[in-house]
Amino acid sequence: MISFCIRLRRSIFLCFLAAMFCWAGSPAQGQSASSRSAAERTIWQRNNPQFEALPLELSPQNHLIVRAFINGKLALLGVDTGAPVSAIAVSRHRHYGLDSISSASKLPPKLMINGALDTVGIAKSLRIGALNLVDEPMVAIDLGPESRTAPLRGEQEIDGILGADILFPTRAVLDCQRRLLILNLEPQSEALTPGVDYRGLRSVPIHVSEDYNLYVDGAINGAPALLMVDTGAFATLLHRSFVKRMKIPLRDTPFRSAAVNQKMGDVQIARIRRLSVGSVDIVGHNVGVMDLGGLIHGGLLAGKRPVAGLLGSELLQRHNGIIDFGTRRLYLKG
Numbered sequence: 001m002i003s004f005c006i007r008l009r010r011s012i013f014l015c016f017l018a019a020m021f022c023w024a025g026s027p028a029q030g031q032s033a034s035s036r037s038a039a040e041r042t043i044w045q046r047n048n049p050q051f052e053a054l055p056l057e058l059s060p061q062n063h064l065i066v067r068a069f070i071n072g073k074l075a076l077l078g079v080d081t082g083a084p085v086s087a088i089a090v091s092r093h094r095h096y097g098l099d100s101i102s103s104a105s106k107l108p109p110k111l112m113i114n115g116a117l118d119t120v121g122i123a124k125s126l127r128i129g130a131l132n133l134v135d136e137p138m139v140a141i142d143l144g145p146e147s148r149t150a151p152l153r154g155e156q157e158i159d160g161i162l163g164a165d166i167l168f169p170t171r172a173v174l175d176c177q178r179r180l181l182i183l184n185l186e187p188q189s190e191a192l193t194p195g196v197d198y199r200g201l202r203s204v205p206i207h208v209s210e211d212y213n214l215y216v217d218g219a220i221n222g223a224p225a226l227l228m229v230d231t232g233a234f235a236t237l238l239h240r241s242f243v244k245r246m247k248i249p250l251r252d253t254p255f256r257s258a259a260v261n262q263k264m265g266d267v268q269i270a271r272i273r274r275l276s277v278g279s280v281d282i283v284g285h286n287v288g289v290m291d292l293g294g295l296i297h298g299g300l301l302a303g304k305r306p307v308a309g310l311l312g313s314e315l316l317q318r319h320n321g322i323i324d325f326g327t328r329r330l331y332l333k334g
Contacts, residue, residue, distance in 0.1 A: 048194050050186045052129040056179040061234040062313035064174075066162060066181055069127040070096040070138075075159040077128075079174060079181060081323060082230030082310065083163035084212035085111065088121065090140040092159045098123055098138065111139050128162070131170065131183050161232070164212040164325075171326030176231065176316040190326065201320060201331040204278030208328060215307065216330055219276040221246060225308035227277065228296065229323060229330060231316060236275075236285075238309035239292040243270050250289055265290050277311065280319065280332045 041053055056079060057065040064079040070088070073096055077086075088096060098121030101109040110117040119140045126136040138160065167174070171184040173193045182193050206229065207215040214229040220238065223246060227236075243250065250268040268289040275282040292309060300307040315321070322331040 044195055050184065050189070050191060051193060051195075052131055052183045052185055053195065054129045054181045054183070056181055058179055062317065063158070063234060064176065064179060064181075064231055064313070065158060066128065068162070069125070070123050070159075071098075071125055076157070077160050077162040078158045078232060079167075080161045080163055080230070080232035081167065081174070081214055082228060082232040083161045085165045086126075086136070086138050086161055086163040087118075087141045088123075088138045088160040089143045089158070090118075091143075093119075093121060093140045096123065096159075098140070101137075107137055128166075129183065131185060133166070136166075164214070167325045168208075168212065173325070174231070174323040176313065176321040176323070177318075184326065187326070193324070193326070196322060196324075198322065198331055200333055201322065202279050202334050204280070204330040204332060206323075206328045206330050214323075214330075216277055216311065217305075218278070218308070218311075219274070220308050221248070221273050222276075224305045226300075226305055227309060227311040228307060229316075230310040231313050231323075233310040233312035235288050235314050236310060236312040237288040237290060237292065238270065238272075239296070239307075240268070240289050241291075242306060242308045243289050248272065277315075277332060278330075280334045282315065282319070285315070 041055070044053060045051075054066055057067075057076075059065060065076050066079055068075045068077050075088075075092075075096065088098060101107050101120055101122065107120060107122075109120055111120055120137050121140055123136045123138055124134065126133040126138070141161075143158070166172075169187060171187045171190070171193070173182040173196055174180075175182070175196065182196070184191070184193065204216050207217075207226070209215065215226045216229060218225055218227045220242070225242070248270045250270050253267050253269055255267045269286055270289045271284065271286050272282075273284065275285050275287070287309070295310075296307050316323075316332075320331075320333040324331070
């Protein structure tokens with residue numbers, strides 16, 4: 001769950017993304033909600049009433065956005081697998097009329113997010129397609145640089161985040177390449193999700209921490225490591241000390257980055273000879289490099305198999321990434 005702040009004009013920024021991270025998409029393409037037509041979705045929905053297939057919008061910075069309704073008001077939520085809990089922008093808390101946690105509630109009135117305490121509110125109704133959640137807790141966070149600079153760089157402002165606390169219980173399937181989110185409206189049945197094409201994809205087990213973080217086994221230039229699966233990160237990012245330890249050359253950039261409740265930090269670029277995710281080898285790929293110590297805690301950045309960084313949206317989309325929260329598996333095209 002990370003956002004980037006821009007110093008240059010938007011046109012220069014988008015050129016930088018294309019050159020440094022080799023992203024093949026374009027902002028114009030990103031505005032289409034889904035490759036599936038409305039008529040096809042209607043037929044599919046009629047034949048599969050247990051499931052809800054939601055088209056996602058793709059922002060200029062590769063963020064997947066779903067349309068929802070909070071207390072009857074339209075909300076744009078970023079689908080963020082790196083966020084353990086769903087959230088609302090603190091600036092939109094009053095607009096959506098979230099209730100405060102009562103003293104009699106068993107829910108905590110505040111949650112620790114990246115080292116800071118944030119207030120928890122209650123949405124009387126959170127509707128996502130046909131799924132209607134009642135009295136849903138949402139933490140109020142400052143979306144920071146992303147919210148303030150979105151109009152400047154053409155990025156669509158979001159009202160909040162759809163996190164793992166909803167994606168897991170609904171046994172969701174997130175198809176990053178097709179920009180589709182499928183929710184199971186009867187998750188107790190554990191039925192297989194229809195309409196998902198796994199042909200030609202390799203399966204990678206997902207390790208889920210107690211805090212709802214998703215990790216996959218990988219390697220950086222042959223060195224074993226874990227990567228956090230984070231659709232909230234527009235690009236794959238590695239921890240700076242890990243990259244330096246591997247003696248991988250770094251290039252400076254004019255850009256800085258910030259995450260929720262984290263200070264701005266410099267972003268560098270490294271070219272990775274071989275980045276492995278499970279049995280999928282990605283050769284000659286540029287990644288962002290920064291200090292991720294504020295995001296990854298509990299000694300996970302050290303050890304025999306450290307968490308080396310975040311597996312971000314650009315690789316998940318390019319390699320037809322499908323995240324199955326029911327079976328806890330990531331599928332990638334090799």
